[in-house]
Amino acid sequence: MSTTRGRTALAAVGQDQHDDASALLGAAAHHGEEKSPHRDGEVPLRELLSDQVLDLLLERSRDGAGGLRLTGQGSMLGELVKAVLERALEAELSSHLGYGKHEVAGHGSGNSRNGRIGKTVQTGVGPVRLAVPRDRAGTFEPVLVPKRAGRVSGGLDDMIISLYAHGMSVRDIQHHLRQIYDTELSHEAISNITDAVLEEVRAWQARPLEAVYPVVFLDAIVVKVRDNHSVQAKPAYLAVGIDADGDKHVLGIWLAKTPLDAATAGESARFWTSVMNDLRNRGVRDILIACTDGLNGFEDAIHAAFPHTTVQACVVHLIRNALRPVARRDRAALAAELKKIYTSPSAEAAFDALAGFSASTWGERYPQAARVFEAAWDRFIPFFAFSPAVRKLLYTTNSIESLNYQLRKVTKARGHFPGDDAVVKLLWLAIINIEDKRARERAVTKEKTGKIKNSPSTARLIEGQRTIGWREALIELDIAYPGRIR
Numbered sequence: 001m002s003t004t005r006g007r008t009a010l011a012a013v014g015q016d017q018h019d020d021a022s023a024l025l026g027a028a029a030h031h032g033e034e035k036s037p038h039r040d041g042e043v044p045l046r047e048l049l050s051d052q053v054l055d056l057l058l059e060r061s062r063d064g065a066g067g068l069r070l071t072g073q074g075s076m077l078g079e080l081v082k083a084v085l086e087r088a089l090e091a092e093l094s095s096h097l098g099y100g101k102h103e104v105a106g107h108g109s110g111n112s113r114n115g116r117i118g119k120t121v122q123t124g125v126g127p128v129r130l131a132v133p134r135d136r137a138g139t140f141e142p143v144l145v146p147k148r149a150g151r152v153s154g155g156l157d158d159m160i161i162s163l164y165a166h167g168m169s170v171r172d173i174q175h176h177l178r179q180i181y182d183t184e185l186s187h188e189a190i191s192n193i194t195d196a197v198l199e200e201v202r203a204w205q206a207r208p209l210e211a212v213y214p215v216v217f218l219d220a221i222v223v224k225v226r227d228n229h230s231v232q233a234k235p236a237y238l239a240v241g242i243d244a245d246g247d248k249h250v251l252g253i254w255l256a257k258t259p260l261d262a263a264t265a266g267e268s269a270r271f272w273t274s275v276m277n278d279l280r281n282r283g284v285r286d287i288l289i290a291c292t293d294g295l296n297g298f299e300d301a302i303h304a305a306f307p308h309t310t311v312q313a314c315v316v317h318l319i320r321n322a323l324r325p326v327a328r329r330d331r332a333a334l335a336a337e338l339k340k341i342y343t344s345p346s347a348e349a350a351f352d353a354l355a356g357f358s359a360s361t362w363g364e365r366y367p368q369a370a371r372v373f374e375a376a377w378d379r380f381i382p383f384f385a386f387s388p389a390v391r392k393l394l395y396t397t398n399s400i401e402s403l404n405y406q407l408r409k410v411t412k413a414r415g416h417f418p419g420d421d422a423v424v425k426l427l428w429l430a431i432i433n434i435e436d437k438r439a440r441e442r443a444v445t446k447e448k449t450g451k452i453k454n455s456p457s458t459a460r461l462i463e464g465q466r467t468i469g470w471r472e473a474l475i476e477l478d479i480a481y482p483g484r485i486r
Helices: 003-030 051-060 076-097 153-165 170-181 187-195 198-205 269-281 298-305 315-323 328-342 347-359 361-365 367-375 388-394 398-411 420-449 470-480
Strands: 113-123 126-135 212-227 230-242 247-255 286-292 310-313
Touching: 051 076, 076 113, 076 126, 153 170, 153 187, 153 420, 170 187, 187 420, 198 420, 212 247, 212 398, 212 420, 212 470, 230 269, 230 398, 230 420, 247 269, 247 420, 269 298, 286 298, 298 310, 310 315, 315 328, 315 367, 328 347, 328 361, 328 367, 347 361, 347 367, 361 367, 388 470, 398 420
Parallel strands: 212 286, 286 310
Antiparallel strands: 113 126, 212 230, 230 247
């Protein structure tokens, strides 16, 4: 049976239900009862079920202790799903044969019903035992519950993908489904369900990008991945770009490949060249400022692909590196001294502040703190060309680190990933999950106040998040880089 024909049969079931609902409303109106239809004329399910039916379902849903058992085999929801699926399968078979059950038109048609065969399928409410109808010629191919299919994807697949996106491993998902829904799915079945999004992930990774990104932030999270037959810690790099409209977008996720003759994945110039070429191949023609944490080989690679890009070292990372060898009791005082450097009104004043720090007692006690800024000086000072308000936007990768903080909560529970694709898949699903969470928060805020508050707690984290203060920043960037922002 063709897919179109199967869908026609399912539509016929929906039409029958709509007709039944219309008849019910007519009867209610005849008896003077007020029945308010649901949105778009849809009747609430409660009005379609009598009290006797509900009482019977309630009684059959009680467990041995008298509590309610809503999911799992033989539960109330399972029984309802069973009834709906079997009704739909009968409609599919009627469409396939061309006549309904017990109709005279079936006599001498050459094919007829041939009983039922039992089949257990996994659903979002647990395992359901179905009686699947058959035809005598063996040509009936159900669409809703295909032959050899062990599950009905509606709801169950989305649940598994959601659990995976929250950081649960395949083994954890198996245990959760078994414990809560009495559903048994193999490791391979769950992997296949989550792998179904890989095509969408690859399309997202290859999607066209804007021609110009005034600011791009790059940062990494470390994950454990099996590569070259060994498990190793590898950095997964994410790029967040701010387009000319001030909206932030995740541009991509990249993992360095481990050479066969090497023990670990390196941040080599070759790797960064491949990342930059990927951006160019997807349509990026210019990047004004790239803010990074001092990635090895990155500066040469980005200048090879985008010769006029300014590389800005992340000041927060410089401070962390400067404070790393400092005794805990001295960190607050030393951080206050370093603040005088990066809050200076100009690059010249910052140089004088660094010289003063080096000659001070703190500089003599911790000379490596000054050397961190000296080694990155050319990449440290570009943000001084802008006003203090714009500097906050440019001098740190906090914009992307807030995202990485959310992603680390998802990845830290995993032992290791079987490959790079698994890392990209989980990170992408986690980003989508974060987006959905922020969208729900915006909807709640709008419902309560009638307005969408543009703040970190309600704004879309990446896609479409408006950069606060972008209008002023755009004016200054256009002055600093004339003719490059279109």
